[in-house]
Amino acid sequence: MDLATFDPSSRLAATTTLETLETPCLVLDADRMDRNITRLRNRLDSLGVSLRPHLKTAKSTDVARRIMSAPEGPATVSTLKEAEQFATDGVRDMIYAVGIAPEKLARVVELRAKGVDLVVVLDTVEQAEAVAAASRKAGMRIPAMIEIDCDGHRSGVVPNNHAQLLEIGKVLAAGAELRGVLTHAGDSYRGGGDEAQHHYAQAERLAVVEAAQLLRGAGLPCPVVSVGSTPTAHHAKDLTGVTEVRAGVFVFFDLVMAGIGICHVDDIALSVLATVIGHQREKGWIITDGGWMSLSRDRGTGKQAVDQGYGLVCDIDGSAYQDIIVADANQEHGIIAVRPGSDARLPDLAIGDRVRILPNHACAAAAQHEAYHVVRSRSHAVEACWPRFGGW
Amino acid sequence: MDLATFDPSSRLAATTTLETLETPCLVLDADRMDRNITRLRNRLDSLGVSLRPHLKTAKSTDVARRIMSAPEGPATVSTLKEAEQFATDGVRDMIYAVGIAPEKLARVVELRAKGVDLVVVLDTVEQAEAVAAASRKAGMRIPAMIEIDCDGHRSGVVPNNHAQLLEIGKVLAAGAELRGVLTHAGDSYRGGGDEAQHHYAQAERLAVVEAAQLLRGAGLPCPVVSVGSTPTAHHAKDLTGVTEVRAGVFVFFDLVMAGIGICHVDDIALSVLATVIGHQREKGWIITDGGWMSLSRDRGTGKQAVDQGYGLVCDIDGSAYQDIIVADANQEHGIIAVRPGSDARLPDLAIGDRVRILPNHACAAAAQHEAYHVVRSRSHAVEACWPRFGGW
Incomplete structure (x- = not known):
């Protein structure tokens, strides 16, 4: 691995060592990082799904290029600042995986107009209508994914709320672009051992696969079926119906991940x-x-x-x-x-x-x-x- | 109060409002801040001591200029980066109030050579010897304050360890500059009501005043006697023997401070x-x-x-x-x-x-x-x- 050049604005000299760095500072062991990346990539290859790494952990183009399968992506981001910075550095395929606020759509449109396939996420009809309105105004169909709540952890449409799922899907398909469904098994961070993780991974998969089936059954498109959490990504045995896995912290790992x-x-x-x-x-x-x-x-x-x-x-x-x-x-x-x-x-x-x-x-x-x-x-x-x- | 000009590098336009800012972002109510500053300044004026505000909370020159009694200081900082940044912006009188690591002395010397009266803090003979060695090497007497541990909270020489206090004092006076003594009543953040705070404030005062007496009694200089925490600064009834008070979070306050x-x-x-x-x-x-x-x-x-x-x-x-x-x-x-x-x-x-x-x-x-x-x-x-x- 080529560790690339030094940041020219940095105080670092070519002879810098752990003994001479100014402290406190952040140290990254590139060998461990490479091992972590290879481990998950091999795992997902064997399951036949692609990795859409979450760049919110790294927030660094140097790290991002080592995690992504190509310099253009795919990738996941948690802020529009990340989307804008990574777009500047050549990433062209991103999901902004936090529920969209209507007033943020102007920045989404701006990036999409530059050729970046930035996809938004939402879980309410109001947001879908805002995306449709922004699409009309911008003269472009903004793609959105419907967030599914697979474990009651945070956001998303509850899987058995078929009416809401279909209504959002119809608003998007009519006035914007329905790109697919997405979920995050936040509960998997609680741990509980391999068996619990297999359960979380299966529940995560089923939540989106069934939502995709419901949408498709109603004649709506659902090309992307996205799951993601570092624990489930390392435990899923079967990802049938899933098209991509998102994970972020796997690149560095931490004590919370070691603890579970x-x-x-x-x-x-x-x-x-x-x-x-x-x-x-x-x-x-x-x-x-x-x-x-x-x-x-x-x-x-x-x-x-x-x-x-x-x-x-x-x-x-x-x-x-x-x-x-x-x-x-x-x-x-x-x-x-x-x-x-x-x-x-x-x-x-x-x-x-x-x-x-x-x-x-x-x-x-x-x-x-x-x-x-x-x-x-x-x-x-x-x-x-x-x-x-x-x-x- | 003049709120000064907009940062030219910012996205802000002159018509920006709380409805149009990109979120999440940090909002500062300048009226509340002014009231908080006036409150502590009046209190310390009535007690006859000067305020050496801790700029680690604000890390902003715009805020610093509103807290400090003059654009040159005095002030307290928690990192050398703060010292360097505030020095660039005209502050000339600072205590770096975290125990000095020997390898950081080169940056201290660099700032002092530019006319900044930056003072370091320490609580061991080893550090005093390192400051003396750096002083010899730089051809300047680097001023240092001895940290006193008034409540077992964190760092500092225990007040009754007279031998260590005197030994550090002698090393500094001989090879560097003994500027004084300093303590921080960290326990005051636990709260406990007015009576407890009066006790913390008195214990904080006595710890440094007695240390100063010990040093002076041994023929050593001790011009500065510094105490500081936001809770004790707002409760001290008597600061006899203390020359300055340090406090930081008082400028903004927060829920922890409201909670106590x-x-x-x-x-x-x-x-x-x-x-x-x-x-x-x-x-x-x-x-x-x-x-x-x-x-x-x-x-x-x-x-x-x-x-x-x-x-x-x-x-x-x-x-x-x-x-x-x-x-x-x-x-x-x-x-x-x-x-x-x-x-x-x-x-x-x-x-x-x-x-x-x-x-x-x-x-x-x-x-x-x-x-x-x-x-x-x-x-x-x-x-x-x-x-x-x-x-x-």
Whole structure:
């Protein structure tokens, strides 16, 4: 893998290492990332479906090009800012997978007019009518997918609400473009083991396949049948009727995914590099400059069997210390301690020593940073700096 | 108050209103902010101490100039990036209030060489020796303050560890510059009412005043005696011996501060503007585009008497709905619901309607955004766009 060139605006020199980076900062292990990508791609190839990666985790064109099957996509995005940025960088096939607000349609039209096949998502008749009205006004049929609620988790039409599904479908087919149906098995993040995940994956598949059948039975088109969550993508045994799978966090993985058994801790490609800035020896604390501003406030493992605090602490090579976590965090201070109940010992770290912290939630931790500092496994050489973006 | 000019790089036009902003975005009520600033300034004036505002909350020069007593400072920062950015914008007197890592001293020296009086903070002999070594190397005495641990909350020398305090003081006085002592009553964020806050404020004061006496008694200089937290700044009755107060979140306030009685909900100057994008009527949910990416993952009220979820929901004018909160959040979805146990009714909001969400924690929510959209109370006109920055 070619890790490409350094960001010219960065402070990085060609000799930058994990010892010389300014901390806190985000480190990406490209070998682990490649392994994660290959694993899911092979899995979906064997199931005969295509991957439409969700780029909300990475928000980086350098990462996106490694996940997507082609530079043009397909891809999934969570904001119009992502759609606009990735379009600038050549992506031509995207689903904006958050229910569309009518006033955002002007930006959708603008991108579509530039040749980007951007598809919106909705779950109400009001939104479908707004898409039809915007289509009329723009003189183009804006494609939309109907979101299905496969598990009561968040948004979407409940699968047995046939009347609403058909009404939305008819409004879109008449005045815009009905591109298909889409769902997200949000409940799969709760875990529960392989059997539960097989169940979530099957429920996710059936919800959209049956919705597609209903629409087609009424003479409506439904070319795309889209499912997606990282846990179900790694557990589905049968994707008959599904045309594509969306997944995002699989590219980096994180402690939440490890906590529900979707990956191992040493698959996690993302870490926050931090420097020791103090000790409170009587309390068993090591203080670092890796606070919640760099780790995010995400406490996603707080309700899991193993609570990882604000993150699991690794040495500078990326090997996790046994039971050493960021037990608490202030804005720019992280408090490293032994996990409660463990008889592990604190590592012997001096002021100025560095650690790497695996995050609870890759999407949230990455969002706190402006760039990925890219290394290979077991190497300290920073081979590239990949910018990332935020905003809406 | 002159709200200054629009950021030229922004999408904003002079006719921008709360109805036309792209959502989600950050809204700042300048009238509330002014009131909050005046309140603390009057209080500290009456106590005869100066305010050294902590700029980590705002990370904006437009806001900083309204909080600081002069364009040159004094001010407090939490990162060297803040120090560098504010120095570029004319601030000349700053404390970097996070324990110094030795390898960060090169950037400190660089700023000091430009005429910025940047002071570092430390609590170990190793750090003092590193500051002395860097001072020798740079041919300048780098000023440092000794952090005192007034409540076991995080960092600092325990007040009764006289030996360590004196040793650090001697190393600094001999090889660098001993500027003074500093503490932060982190425990005050737990609340407990006025009496508890008076106690926290007194403990905070005594910790540094006694440390200063110890140093002076040993013939060491200690010109600056610095305390600081928003709760104690609003409760201290006597600041004898203290030369300055640091506080940050007071400028905007937030639900955590309201939850411990430091402000009222209608003092909170910061909100996230979001748009309704769906309904799940059977569940009593309204879905908006204000997810945790715009609100942050901070759940600071989760352990308070009143759990505000991911934020308290207001109408577009900024008036809070009774018991309507963001009950759950995904990356770009917020789920609005009635607070559990309340008999309030969901407001009647249609797709496309807008709400303003008061955040748990102003520092964390603001950090998710690139700009403040500035309005007056009860006005929808966006009078300015103030950029903010992040990073280290």
